[in-house]
Amino acid sequence: MTRNAEPDGTRRPHVLSRLAPLCAAMFCSYLAISIPLPVIAVHVHEGLGLGTVMAGLAVGVQPLANLAARPWAGRAADRAGAKRTLMLGLGLACAANLVALASTAGGIAPATALAVLLVGRAVLGVGESLLITGILTWAVGRAGHGHAGQAMSWNGVAQYSALAVGAPIGMALFGAAGFPAVAIAAACAPLAGLAIVGALPAWPVSGGVRLPLHGVVARIWFPGMLLGFAGLGFAALTTFSSLMFAARGWPGGGLALTAFGIAFAGARLVVGHLPDRLGGRRVAAAAMSVEAAGQMILWLAPSPAVALAGAAVTGLGCSLIFPSLGIEALTAVAPQDRGTALGAFAAFQDLALGLAGPLLGGLMLVGDEATAFLVGFVAAVAGATICGAIRRRLAFPHPT
Template identity: 30%
Template sequence: MTDVSTPTPRLITGPFVSVMATALVFFVYIGMVVVTVPSFVERELDGGEFGVGLTMASFAVAAIVARPFLGRLTERFGRRALMMAGALLASVATFSMAFSTELWHVMVLRGFTGLGEAALFVAAATLVADLSPANRRAEAASYFSVAVFGGIGVGPLIAEAFIGSNDDYSAAFLAAGVLAALAAVTVLGVPRRVDRTAKPAEGRVPLFQRAALAPGLVLACGMAAFSVFMAFAPEYSKSVGLPGAGGLLLVYSLVSVSLRVVAAKLPERLGAHRTVTIALTFLTAGLSLIALVPEPWALWAAAATIGVGMAFLYPSLMANVVNRVSEQERSTALSSLTMFFEVGTIVGGVALGAIGEIASKQAGFLGGALMALVGVAVLWQFVVETPFDGADGAEPTELAAPLPACDPV
């Protein structure tokens, strides 16, 4: 008898590419807002470093409050609907920022953009997991994050072009709002046939998945470190003689995106422990370099180093969580994990922002480096490797199988 092997499920499919396109457009918008808001708060509203931290925290708190419910909303209304609603909410809030005259205005509107970003990200990340073979989920997350962090890298350049030498923040906010609205249109390219999980959940799915706790704490430590770089780089770069942070963020993005493409399969081969340790070590090195060497060349080198770190932080943690839960729990697990993006942002924005205000931006950068080291300790002490961590070529299990009927491209 001749054995006929089952074909390996394809990863790159039409629906997968549609999700990537929507994420790219939306996170170009995010990249624009990320650099526009801190500069606007410091220069136009005289909010200082602490004011910048408060706007970051308002974004994060709103997203944290919403994320436990987003998993259920994703299952009830579908991934496409949640992605579209998130993009439209973010668009309206960002348009409104163009007319803000007080710090509290920006804080409230950043809260709404936090809700919008959380909704789109959870739904998109769930779709990516739905469409991916179980033993290629870290690879799929790497490609997804190419769109996410590629957009974040390009967005600042577009924002700085709109702001220009006249500090035209209104133009930057309006342009960003248009991009968020465009993301609500591109999501229509995701077919309805891949919009739901294959089977209804049995029983009541908890709002928070415990499988996401330890990986989430590690993610929060890394994001706290990264958020310091994103918040302080625009103004700090000018203090050392650079025209702005747009070029730095482009270098960071190019390095991160290139590694996510070239080394997309590396997380499965190395496993979560080794891959994430590499990520956090590079984050520590980059932030320490900025803090200790206030020279333009150090910022360029640090941007590339941080790019290496961020390339490997999320994919392994995402795969670790998804491979530990059932298909019906997938969206809730991802909403639980991605909640720690905002937990890290609060720590980086408020706590480390306060350090930057009281002491100096260099002290804030060192605080971020310390948070990355804390993440390494949590990783090795509490994160459990899953069967596909370091098991390149393993076959997917029935529990974690992707949705069928995806046309390969």
């Protein structure tokens, strides 16, 4: 085997060069989601004068719509092709942020503004489902056999780099020009993604008999369930970190997402190959333990510096959970069902994110602003314990 070669003989630089344009498209695409993410709750709670439950709902409706669209997105990627699926998702992401912009029209009542905003957030969730599923299906195919973990890891680097960059951009635009500026910037970002992928040749659609959706879900539900456990900590951070900073009078609320994104991307750059080499189950158990430590730091943080450290540790843990468990899910299906498997697998995280917004917002009524991170800590500990206790693969092998 040549130096720096992968187990199947493919050099790592060659794999990364094949993934580079899709990673660039992922970065541009996810700016449409990350730019408004840290300000949605603040806009609804303070700008519209509505409570934390409505703020959580405004954040949570997007992953719920993402969840509802996952079966369609997966089937679209398998049948119509990853490129067409991705381009449709990018178009919807642009349109969704324009709908959110419409919610800021002058003279509109807060309740009506919230209703229009929720429509935009729902459309954004559908667009996210299509573009994420399309990119990941395309990337796994381009990366080649034995590199599925790298394909997911490197696109995650692009995704959460966009989170790290987009969060402070959103906070800065919100502070300088209000929510309309945020919506306009988020609507423009997907256009760059369209320009990148439009020049790429489409990846061929795999042939063969496809499993029905329920058959795919039956094969990947266990790693999907563990992904949902891990998703609660991420939901707590993205939804309520800005509110925690604001409630305590701390500066730099948007930097919590930046710290998370930098740590997340950095970990994938350095150790993103570990799931392919060590196995998904082992790496996932360790990663969820690190996520739990980050959530505990956030829960007990006495200062903004400690809270930012907790966000970074959470990012380190979350970085390898999706590709580790994703490998376990993909081994359960044939190539022609990859898109459906990825969509169904990610749906478990979407479900956790969608339920976490209003649930954690309600818990804050009886606790304080850090209660969400206690829930994230308990969920991550539970996931790590279950994953570490299993001594077999997390998914059923596909029959030969």
